[in-house]
Amino acid sequence: MKPFSIGIKHSKIIQMVEENFKRDTLNWGEGRVSFIEWDDGIKKPGLQFAHATGFNALTYRKLLEPLATSFNIRSVDARGHGFTKLEAIPKHMFDWKIYCDDLIKSVENFVTKTGAPILLGGHSMGGASAIQVAAKRPDLVAGLILIEPVLMPSKFKLFLRFGRQYPFLKILPVIKQGMQLSDSTKKRRRNWKSAEQMFNSYKGRGAFTTWPDEMIQDYISGGTEEVNNHLTLSCDPRWEAASFSCWKHDAMGMIKDINSPITLLQGEENSTTRAEGPELLKSRDSKGTFKTVEGASHFLPMEFPQLVQEEIVKIGKRIKII
Numbered sequence: 001m002k003p004f005s006i007g008i009k010h011s012k013i014i015q016m017v018e019e020n021f022k023r024d025t026l027n028w029g030e031g032r033v034s035f036i037e038w039d040d041g042i043k044k045p046g047l048q049f050a051h052a053t054g055f056n057a058l059t060y061r062k063l064l065e066p067l068a069t070s071f072n073i074r075s076v077d078a079r080g081h082g083f084t085k086l087e088a089i090p091k092h093m094f095d096w097k098i099y100c101d102d103l104i105k106s107v108e109n110f111v112t113k114t115g116a117p118i119l120l121g122g123h124s125m126g127g128a129s130a131i132q133v134a135a136k137r138p139d140l141v142a143g144l145i146l147i148e149p150v151l152m153p154s155k156f157k158l159f160l161r162f163g164r165q166y167p168f169l170k171i172l173p174v175i176k177q178g179m180q181l182s183d184s185t186k187k188r189r190r191n192w193k194s195a196e197q198m199f200n201s202y203k204g205r206g207a208f209t210t211w212p213d214e215m216i217q218d219y220i221s222g223g224t225e226e227v228n229n230h231l232t233l234s235c236d237p238r239w240e241a242a243s244f245s246c247w248k249h250d251a252m253g254m255i256k257d258i259n260s261p262i263t264l265l266q267g268e269e270n271s272t273t274r275a276e277g278p279e280l281l282k283s284r285d286s287k288g289t290f291k292t293v294e295g296a297s298h299f300l301p302m303e304f305p306q307l308v309q310e311e312i313v314k315i316g317k318r319i320k321i322i
Contacts, residue, residue: 020065023083026109033106034083035076036061036222038068045142045321046118047071047312048110050103050126054240056082058222060123062215063305067312070322072114076106078126080239082222093242096251099125100132107133107140119316121145123301124272125243128251135257143261143319145312148298151252151277188237191230195220198231211302255280262288263315265308267296289314 026033036057047067049060057075064073079102080088086102111118120141122130127149134141192198198220202208208216224231255277262285266273271292278290289311296303316322 020068021061026106028086028105031086032084033076033086033102035074035106037075038065038071038073040068044070044072044114045116045316046110046114047073047316048107048118048120049073049075050099050120050122050129051075051078051081052124052126053243054081054235055123055219056222056235058082059215059219060301061218061222062212063301063308066309070313070316071119074106074110076103077222078102080243081235083225083234088236088239090236090238090242093239094246096125096128096243096246097132099129100136103129103133104137104140107137111140116321117142119143119145119312119319119321121147121312122149123147124150124298131251131258132254134260135254138259141260142321143315144258144263145308145315146262146264146273146281147301147308148266148272149251149264149277150272151274152272188233188240190233190237191227192224192232193230195224195231198224207299210297210299215302252277252280255284258284261285261315261319262290263311264288264290265296265300265311266292267298267300268292268294269297272298287318 021036021038023034023036026035034057047064049057049064051057051059057077060075064075067073077084078099079086107118107120117140120130120133121144122128124147127146128151130141130144130146131149134144189201192201195217199213199216202216202220203213211219220231223234225234226232252275258281262281264273264278264281266278282288282290291311293300293304293307301308313322
């Protein structure tokens with residue numbers, strides 16, 4: 001098994017490996033934002049990628065690294081995730097707007113560096129946030145690459161709202177289903193003796209069933225910190241659970257304000273891109289790419305990284321930035 005790296009913090013618990021990216025921080029008034037970047041000093045168009053709830057920037061290294069010949073790439077740890085240190089209080093988390101606002105700030109910084117609007121990509125929550133950024137700040141976004149963005153019908157958000165406010169309603173099947181992921185996440189184990197122990201526990205199980213080993217390793221490396229000679233998940237399961245049970249965000253409702261070219265990739269099974277979401281996106285870009293990937297699940301970037309890479313290059317060529 002390939003050795004691990006925890007990125008910022010070196011320890012005996014995890015051996016370091018050679019890295020082709022650079023990790024850096026953005027210092028904001030309330031704290032610091034950690035990101036990884038591939039930039040060889042040659043001027044290229046920018047590609048920024050936003051990760052899913054509970055994951056981290058490094059999780060997608062295998063997906064992003066091969067694209068560094070065509071793009072300067074940045075992947076940012078969201079609030080409450082990875083090595084970013086911003087306030088993340090679970091009981092105050094009702095709205096993904098905070099993820100959108102943070103993403104706008106980091107994209108502004110990247111656009112200033114690259115000198116032009118960027119290609120903005122995202123997976124799951126990251127895809128929903130990318131939609132909101134493109135709607136609010138079209139001046140920052142040259143194109144969108146959306147992978148399994150969370151697009152929920154209004155009635156499902158209503159179920160989440162009442163299920164959270166009135167727990168006794170969880171006896172209703174539709175509310176029970178909507179809250180199940182949040183409730184199970186709260187119980188997730190946070191502390192481990194070693195990265196190897198984590199890897200052996202995750203490999204081939206649960207959400208990681210279809211993941212290649214290297215991406216599980218990167219998820220661990222980019223999402224754990226050493227505390228008292230053991231590893232702890234940097235994303236508090238309570239924060240992750242609160243993010244899953246949010247109901248106020250409205251990426252679906254903001255699609256009407258998008259004017260950017262779009263590529264949408266969704267899984268054939270267990271997709272979070274539901275209801276009228278794909279059709280609404282098609283209405284904003286009749287020449288866009290909209291694919292349901294056969295055999296893919298919500299974890300499409302882990303299962304079909306080469307396909308995603310090809311689509312990123314295609315939209316880059318379509319919008320004439322590469």
